[in-house]
Structures are given as structure tokens and as C-alpha cells.
Amino acid sequence: MKPVKTIKNLMIVLALGFFGMGQALAETTFRYAEGTPNRGTRAEALQFFAEEIKRESGGEMRIDIHWGGVLLKYSAIMDGVTAGTADLGTVLAPYQPQKLHALAIGDLPLANSDPWVGLHAMYDLMTQNEQMKQALAKHDLVYLGNYTTTxxxxxxxxxxxxxxxxxxxxxxxxxxxxxxxxxxxxxxxxxxxxxxxxxxxxxxxxxxxxxxxxxxxxxxxxxxxxxxxxxxxxxxxMGFALVMNRHIWEELTPEQQQIFRNAGVAMTDHYARLLLEEIEEVSSDLPxxxxxxxxxxxxxxxxxxxxxxxxxxxxxxxxxxxxxxxxxxxQGIWDEYTALLKKYETERDERGYPWDR
The missing domain is CATH 3.40.190.170 (Bacterial extracellular solute-binding protein, family 7)
Structure with missing residues (x-):
């Protein structure tokens, strides 16, 4: 059954202004299911994503984050987003090892542990590789961004x-x-x-x-x-992603979809910078x-x-x-993923992180 978009306040106001034009005003609220409390670096990154959506849409789109598993526990988020109980949510591959097997590529231990490198490699793989996109689409999911544990x-x-x-x-x-x-x-x-x-x-x-x-x-x-x-x-x-219900995604205009894409990219750099700063600070504070x-x-x-x-x-x-x-x-997906890791490692080594350029 096709999920129904959650709308907190949808109203159409027709008025004749000084310019003699009608104006339509609407605010659409999307429910986001998050399994952990609102604290820590990742929570800050998710809040940044929500603020970017609101800012870029001029307030017409808003994310209502349900923290701490209040709406859905981690083990239920994927199925909940698929069914439309939530419009968006944080999913982890281990909770759905069969359905999210493709996403689990990010959970395979490699020498790379740089969050900026890893996040960008996963984002490119999941948004550009048609097979990876279809692996989520068959469960009515659209990938919007990635998290990492460092x-x-x-x-x-x-x-x-x-x-x-x-x-x-x-x-x-x-x-x-x-x-x-x-x-x-x-x-x-x-x-x-x-x-x-x-x-x-x-x-x-x-x-x-x-x-x-x-x-x-x-x-x-x-x-x-x-x-x-x-x-x-x-x-x-990194088998740890931000996803949206596919039917909700398809109801968005191309301009609205681009706002979500832009927010996902912006969150990637913002989150990576927060993580690198946190790693440096914590590793210094521990001793x-x-x-x-x-x-x-x-x-x-x-x-x-x-x-x-x-x-x-x-x-x-x-x-x-x-x-x-x-x-x-x-093998083809694995080769593409490792090539992307190498690409961003090279970019970092040659140009530094974006915020330092």
C-alpha cells in the first residue's frame, strides 16, 4: 500500500496582494525515526541536515526528528520507513542483514578509517551506482546520506x-x-x-x-x-544510512528532491569535520x-x-x-567502492580537507 505523506500543516491561501497575484503557502513536515538520544556528534549532524532542509526550502519543508527510538526502535526503522510509519529514518545494515546486504559493504573492515574519505566514498557509491540504488529501491527506500562510527x-x-x-x-x-x-x-x-x-x-x-x-x-x-x-x-x-520512503521521494518536485540531495552532501562534510575534531579532542583528553x-x-x-x-x-x-x-x-561494486576510497584519499593528501583549502 502506498504510504501517505505526513503533513503537519497544509493550507492553500489565495489572496490578491499589491501585485495582484495569488500566493500559495504550505509547510510539509516529514517524520524522522532515530534510534539514539539527541546527544553527541552524530545527533548534531542529523540536526544540521534538518536545518539545511528547512533553510533551503524557505521553511516550506521541515524534519520532525523522533529521537531515542520513541517512534521506532533501530531494529524496526527500516521496515517502518518502507511502510510509511516514518518518512525518513536512520538504518543500520546489521538489523536487516538480508534486505540491507548491499549497504553492508560499508561495514567491511579496511585500512581506511578517515571519516571524510569513507563518508564521501559511500555517498558516491550509493547515489551513483545503479545496482546499489536499486538494492534499496526494491524495499521502497531512497538513500540520502551516510553516517560512520569512525x-x-x-x-x-x-x-x-x-x-x-x-x-x-x-x-x-x-x-x-x-x-x-x-x-x-x-x-x-x-x-x-x-x-x-x-x-x-x-x-x-x-x-x-x-x-x-x-x-x-x-x-x-x-x-x-x-x-x-x-x-x-x-x-x-558505515552500513549506517539516512533513507527516505521511496513513494514520498517520488511525490517531491525535482527542486525539492535537489534540496534533500544538497543537504545530504552538506551534511557529509559537516559531519566529517565534527568527527575529526572530536577524535583529536577526545584522544588528547583521555590521558x-x-x-x-x-x-x-x-x-x-x-x-x-x-x-x-x-x-x-x-x-x-x-x-x-x-x-x-x-x-x-x-566484484564490480567492490572495485568501484575501493576505487572511490582511493580517490578521496588522494584528494585529501593532495589538497587537504575542504574546510582547510
Whole structure:
């Protein structure tokens, strides 16, 4: 059944003004389902996206964000947007591994952990590759933008420091998607829970360590219950997108669609800049105890980092094979994605970030 656009206030006013012209005024409100509370860097980026829509449309379009899973929990957002319960929402590939298998390309651990590089590569892939667009369209979804967790680090409680990969053996760890599979292969005992539960798990000893992210440490207050962070900069989780119901999208005018596209691009740079600033600030504040305990920053040996990437290769092949079985060109999509990562790495190295040019 075709969803009905949520309209908070739709009115047509015809009046004769000084210029003898009729004027139509309307405000359309779109419901956005977000699974996390309104705090932290990503929440700031989503709010920026909403403000861009309102500004670029002259107030005619507005995003009403339902934070903290009030409208839909993360596990229900994709189906909720498909059905029209929400007009837009934040979706994560792990919650719908079959339906969002294509999007899960962003969850495969690679050497790149730069948020600006990763976000732009995902945006280009998901908006320009026809196969990726169709993979979402068949579930009545349109991709508008991407989020990222930033690079994966190992955050641990006192006495559970990870200095080499050998230290992973026997550790009770929380991680997600392919990262959890690789860590299990390397001997860790994986604890299944959402990231929102990690503080209590670390505090009570249910978990010794977490595959964590600098950008989330302040928001989730984990330095209050940990004592070390092993800096790994191991890929980033990007099967993490902002989507709109396809029927709502098709009801928009081309000009309105362009406003949403422009907001997605603007959010990409804005969010990446926020993340890079947060990473630098948090990594500096941790050893000083400004966020809780004085946290020891440990550098994982480069040889061990390379072992992590090697351990990931079989899961890349697995993604390609499963994508082929779904009727898409898995290898072709993977090649395009890695080429985009290289493109933006080169642009960054040669020209710097856009805000520094």
C-alpha cells in the first residue's frame, strides 16, 4: 500500500496582494525515526541536515526528528520507513542483514578509517551506482546520506589492556558485524549487546573490552569505567544510512528532491569535520583524565594491524559471493567502492580537507 505523506500543516491561501497575484503557502513536515538520544556528534549532524532542509526550502519543508527510538526502535526503522510509519529514518545494515546486504559493504573492515574519505566514498557509491540504488529501491527506500562510527579502537577495563593481538585471546569483548567475526577468529569471547549497554557491561565486568570509537566515548561516558584504549584505527562502520520512503521521494518536485540531495552532501562534510575534531579532542583528553579515568593510549604494532586486515579478507570474499547470488555484480561494486576510497584519499593528501583549502 502506498504510504501517505505526513503533513503537519497544509493550507492553500489565495489572496490578491499589491501585485495582484495569488500566493500559495504550505509547510510539509516529514517524520524522522532515530534510534539514539539527541546527544553527541552524530545527533548534531542529523540536526544540521534538518536545518539545511528547512533553510533551503524557505521553511516550506521541515524534519520532525523522533529521537531515542520513541517512534521506532533501530531494529524496526527500516521496515517502518518502507511502510510509511516514518518518512525518513536512520538504518543500520546489521538489523536487516538480508534486505540491507548491499549497504553492508560499508561495514567491511579496511585500512581506511578517515571519516571524510569513507563518508564521501559511500555517498558516491550509493547515489551513483545503479545496482546499489536499486538494492534499496526494491524495499521502497531512497538513500540520502551516510553516517560512520569512525575507526574502531579497543577500549578496556583495568587489567585487560590489549598491547598485541595475542592479548585478545579469552577477552570478553563487545563488537558488531564483521569486526566481531574477526575478533572471534582471533580468540576473543564475544558478548552480544547493543552499544547503549556497553557502559554497564564494562562497569560490572560482563565485558572486558569493547570495539569502541573515539567519537562515542564522550557521549556514552565509557572513560568513567575503562582504563586503556588501544589505538587500532581499524576501518569504520558505515552500513549506517539516512533513507527516505521511496513513494514520498517520488511525490517531491525535482527542486525539492535537489534540496534533500544538497543537504545530504552538506551534511557529509559537516559531519566529517565534527568527527575529526572530536577524535583529536577526545584522544588528547583521555590521558589527562578529562573524561573520567586517566586512560592509557596504547599503539597496536603495525604488524598486528596488518594481521587484522588479512583476517578480514575472507569476509570481503563472502560479501562479494553473497552479492553475486542476489543478482548484483559483487566484484564490480567492490572495485568501484575501493576505487572511490582511493580517490578521496588522494584528494585529501593532495589538497587537504575542504574546510582547510
Amino acid at each position: 575507526g574502531v579502537q579497543f577500549e578496556c577495563t583495568e587489567g585487560n589492556e590489549i598491547r598485541t593481538l595475542e592479548d585478545l585471546k579469552g577477552k570478553r569483548m563487545r563488537a558488531s558485524v564483521t569486526y566481531a567475526k574477526v575478533l572471534k577468529d582471533l580468540g576473543a569471547n564475544m558478548v552480544n549487546m547493543t552499544y547503549s549497554d556497553i557502559y554497564q557491561a564494562l562497569e560490572t565486568g560482563l565485558a572486558d573490552c569493547s570495539a569502541a570509537y573515539f567519537y562515542a566515548m564522550r557521549a556514552f561516558k565509557t572513560p568513567e569505567v575503562t582504563h586503556s584504549v588501544t589505538r587500532v584505527d581499524w576501518g569504520q562502520i 589527562a583524565g578529562k573524561l573520567g579515568n586517566k586512560i592509557e593510549i596504547i599503539e597496536l604494532p603495525e604488524e598486528d594491524r596488518q594481521k587484522l586486515f588479512s583476517a578480514t579478507e575472507k569476509y570481503v570474499r563472502e560479501w562479494i559471493e553473497q552479492t553475486n547470488k542476489s543478482g548484483l555484480d559483487g
